[in-house]
Amino acid sequence: MYSSELVKGTLRTIVLNLLKENGRMYGYEITQRVKELTDDKIQITEGALYPLLHALEASEDLETEVEFIGKRQRKYYRLTKQGKQTSKKKIDELREFIETLQILLDANKGTSHGLIN
Amino acid sequence: MVSLTDEQVDFIRKEIESHGISLPDLQANLIDHMCTIIENEMSENDDFHSFFYSILPRFFHDNLHEIEMETIQLIHQQKFKHMKKTLGYVLAFSTFLLVTGSLFKILHLAGAAILIVSSLPLLIIGAVLTALISMKYQTIPKTQKILTTLITLIVFLFAFGGIFKVQHWPFANILMILSIGLLCLVYVPMYVVQQRKTSADTWLVGLNSFLFLLAGITLFLLFDLKAPLFK
Numbered sequence: 536m537y538s539s540e541l542v543k544g545t546l547r548t549i550v551l552n553l554l555k556e557n558g559r560m561y562g563y564e565i566t567q568r569v570k571e572l573t574d575d576k577i578q579i580t581e582g583a584l585y586p587l588l589h590a591l592e593a594s595e596d597l598e599t600e601v602e603f604i605g606k607r608q609r610k611y612y613r614l615t616k617q618g619k620q621t622s623k624k625k626i627d628e629l630r631e632f633i634e635t636l637q638i639l640l641d642a643n644k645g646t647s648h649g650l651i652n
Numbered sequence: 653m654v655s656l657t658d659e660q661v662d663f664i665r666k667e668i669e670s671h672g673i674s675l676p677d678l679q680a681n682l683i684d685h686m687c688t689i690i691e692n693e694m695s696e697n698d699d700f701h702s703f704f705y706s707i708l709p710r711f712f713h714d715n716l717h718e719i720e721m722e723t724i725q726l727i728h729q730q731k732f733k734h735m736k737k738t739l740g741y742v743l744a745f746s747t748f749l750l751v752t753g754s755l756f757k758i759l760h761l762a763g764a765a766i767l768i769v770s771s772l773p774l775l776i777i778g779a780v781l782t783a784l785i786s787m788k789y790q791t792i793p794k795t796q797k798i799l800t801t802l803i804t805l806i807v808f809l810f811a812f813g814g815i816f817k818v819q820h821w822p823f824a825n826i827l828m829i830l831s832i833g834l835l836c837l838v839y840v841p842m843y844v845v846q847q848r849k850t851s852a853d854t855w856l857v858g859l860n861s862f863l864f865l866l867a868g869i870t871l872f873l874l875f876d877l878k879a880p881l882f883k
Contacts, residue, residue: 563688590726608680
């Protein structure tokens with residue numbers, strides 16, 4: 536499992552991308568889907584997920600639908616029009632970041648080869 | 653998969669409330685999340701209460717209330733960003749009015765006074781609101797809060813002094829001199845002391861302090877010191 540520090544910076548993008556792919560989801564479903572897709576390597580904690588979902592709702596990137604299951608409410612989250620744009624921007628930014636990181640890691644590899652040779 | 657009774661859902665609701673979760677939306681989310689975990693992970697033979705208390709620590713490091721604190725902080729950050737942007741427009745517009753009014757004044761064109769007078773209240777409101785929301789929504793040290801309050805007061809006094817001066821109302825001089833005095837004799841020394849502790853860029857701190865003092869001294873020299881202070 537990856538450290539929470541690594542996951543923290545990408546959590547927003549992970550959630551936005553999941554909602555982009557799956558339409559509407561609720562909190563527990565998001566945590567389970569991430570675990571399933573990453574073979575338990577990334578685990579989103581509830582303590583990090585809900586503040587983020589509420590903040591994304593406040594910034595109007597997400598909208599909610601409430602369904603009642605007996606006495607309890609289930610809030611489904613989906614992307615708004617603005618949220619779709621934010622999601623695209625965040626995903627592009629993360630992809631670019633990964634590519635840049637890759638260059639950086641490969642460059643270090645090249646340097647160390649140079650030193651050994 | 654077990655199915656929870658209404659009493660069990662109520663028990664979870666009360667536990668969540670007693671752990672300091674008061675936001676209704678967050679409460680609803682946590683109740684549903686805990687219920688779903690129990691329904692999916694608890695076996696028929698498990699005791700509901702023991703199982704509930706065993707899954708509770710998954711939700712926090714120290715206590716459950718930290719989720720609510722984190723939620724409020726993130727929502728405040730969003731609000732702060734929006735408000736700061738709006739106030740930025742207000743301040744830019746009032747600065748534009750002030751600069752245009754000053755140009756009109758220099759060129760002796762009509763409408764200079766109304767432009768200057770209308771820009772200053774906007775500038776004051778913009779500065780005061782920016783300071784207030786910064787202090788409310790940003791986690792900033794106490795000394796920084798004092799400095800922000802002080803500079804807001806200085807802007808407030810100076811702007812009002814300006815309005816009084818243009819309108820030829822009494823107390824204009826004392827308001828402006830008081831604001832300049834506060835800037836040069838109180839704000840700048842406090843700013844230097846505070847920034848030297850927190851900022852690594854001493855060159856920038858020095859430059860800022862010099863510019864503040866220069867502005868203050870220049871404005872002070874523009875005053876006719878022979879004129880009565882309370883006029």
